[in-house]
Amino acid sequence: MWNSKDLKRRSVLSLGVAAVSALVLTACGGGSGTTSGPAAGGNSSIVFSTWGTPEELTRFTEFNTEFMKRHPEIKVKLQPVASYGEYHSKLLAQLTSKTAPDVFYVGDDKLGQFVSSKRLMPLDDLMASDASKTKKDDFFPGTFGAAQQEGITYAAPNDVNSDAFWYDKKVLEEAGITEDPATLAAEGKWTTDKFLEMNDQIAAKGLIGSMFWNYWATHYGWISAQGGAAYDASGKFVGNSDPKTLAAVETLGKYFQDKKFVDADSLPSGAGADSKFVTHKAGFFAQGRYTIGTLKGAKVQEGYDVVDWPTPDGKPAPTGVAASYLAINTDTKNKDAAFTYWTEFLSAEGQEFRLTGGGNAVPSIKGADEVVLEDNYPTHAQTFLDMRDVGFANYAAEGAVPALSTDISDLFLELYQGKNNAQGTLDKVAALIASKTGK
Numbered sequence: 001m002w003n004s005k006d007l008k009r010r011s012v013l014s015l016g017v018a019a020v021s022a023l024v025l026t027a028c029g030g031g032s033g034t035t036s037g038p039a040a041g042g043n044s045s046i047v048f049s050t051w052g053t054p055e056e057l058t059r060f061t062e063f064n065t066e067f068m069k070r071h072p073e074i075k076v077k078l079q080p081v082a083s084y085g086e087y088h089s090k091l092l093a094q095l096t097s098k099t100a101p102d103v104f105y106v107g108d109d110k111l112g113q114f115v116s117s118k119r120l121m122p123l124d125d126l127m128a129s130d131a132s133k134t135k136k137d138d139f140f141p142g143t144f145g146a147a148q149q150e151g152i153t154y155a156a157p158n159d160v161n162s163d164a165f166w167y168d169k170k171v172l173e174e175a176g177i178t179e180d181p182a183t184l185a186a187e188g189k190w191t192t193d194k195f196l197e198m199n200d201q202i203a204a205k206g207l208i209g210s211m212f213w214n215y216w217a218t219h220y221g222w223i224s225a226q227g228g229a230a231y232d233a234s235g236k237f238v239g240n241s242d243p244k245t246l247a248a249v250e251t252l253g254k255y256f257q258d259k260k261f262v263d264a265d266s267l268p269s270g271a272g273a274d275s276k277f278v279t280h281k282a283g284f285f286a287q288g289r290y291t292i293g294t295l296k297g298a299k300v301q302e303g304y305d306v307v308d309w310p311t312p313d314g315k316p317a318p319t320g321v322a323a324s325y326l327a328i329n330t331d332t333k334n335k336d337a338a339f340t341y342w343t344e345f346l347s348a349e350g351q352e353f354r355l356t357g358g359g360n361a362v363p364s365i366k367g368a369d370e371v372v373l374e375d376n377y378p379t380h381a382q383t384f385l386d387m388r389d390v391g392f393a394n395y396a397a398e399g400a401v402p403a404l405s406t407d408i409s410d411l412f413l414e415l416y417q418g419k420n421n422a423q424g425t426l427d428k429v430a431a432l433i434a435s436k437t438g439k
Helices: 004-012 017-025 054-070 083-096 111-116 122-128 169-174 179-185 192-204 214-223 244-255 272-280 293-298 335-346 348-355 381-389 403-418 421-435
Strands: 044-051 074-081 103-109 156-162 164-168 208-212 262-265 282-287 302-309 319-330
Touching: 044 054, 044 083, 044 111, 044 335, 054 074, 054 348, 074 083, 074 335, 083 103, 103 111, 103 335, 122 335, 156 335, 156 348, 156 381, 164 169, 164 381, 169 192, 169 272, 169 282, 179 192, 179 302, 192 208, 192 244, 192 282, 208 272, 214 244, 214 403, 244 262, 244 403, 262 403, 272 282, 272 293, 302 381, 319 335, 335 348, 403 421
Parallel strands: 044 074, 044 103, 208 262, 208 282
Antiparallel strands: 103 319, 156 319, 164 282, 164 302
């Protein structure tokens, strides 16, 4: 499950990185060591750990209660960590001391490092077994990202969030814009030129054109939507030598430097992006489905809708899809019980249970889309599903290196602040990646 804090936490991604690096270095150890084991009566007990808001943790508790009704032979203990910034370092310590939970969440920015640690159970055979409610083909392939290495699957997405462009109809009207973005998209007319023209008009009224979180899905989503390429099939960064990528990043940088685009992470506390958006100070906001809660909480939801990212020719293109993942401790003493929990948590029924009424994420598996469309809000909610179907998770080559995505975002921030140009930024990104990955 996701909310705005899951994206805002990207500004503190450096926390715990050193610890995760240590995990990779100490991963050669083996053996079992989780604290779970047979419960009273010879049944199994497992520990499930995640981060989350109080509301999310309540939903997890409700899921566990229902799970244990279906499986009275399995006792599930929820081990929550309130802070995302502390979660992975705690998990590292537990894995190192062999006291880690049996089943646990991993953030998409940490996943590649944990996969490399060899502490996550390979899942392909289990997913293909008769006990599975989550066959690999049930998931949307672009959402696995760093969960798969060398053809082996080590985790699967809990649910996902496509960063759609939410837009404020009141702001567009105030700027003199009479065309509706979602209507233009349906007609194949939602072009980059039209989007930038709207941002120009909004900025001319002294308002913010668009707000973005500074993370991989923003810069790579924009590059992809404009027809550019960041990485090639081998995992080598090629953005600095691709003319379409350079042109896309030049436009991105210009609009940030002209303050028509705004970095949401840089807005001051108390006057943040959510506040700007619900008080009609910004036209567009690139965010996930969790924005529903923000708008309904401010009781302004009627004046907002969503549209996918504009492209030069108006045809939809793949953009970034944020995700969290569920993994099984390779040292678990209760493999069967852990997998039963894992597969039911991720199943279409499990995702429906967790996401119904929450309005904060999109299913990562086929068969649960009704939770997105159930109350017909926003009007073009189908956009989230369409973007998920063609979207992509963070590049595996990048997600596998501690802090690399965060360091790249810092380089893009220099561009946004006018401290570098597009070619210089992409060259620095390429050099950084080469130094970290050898490619």
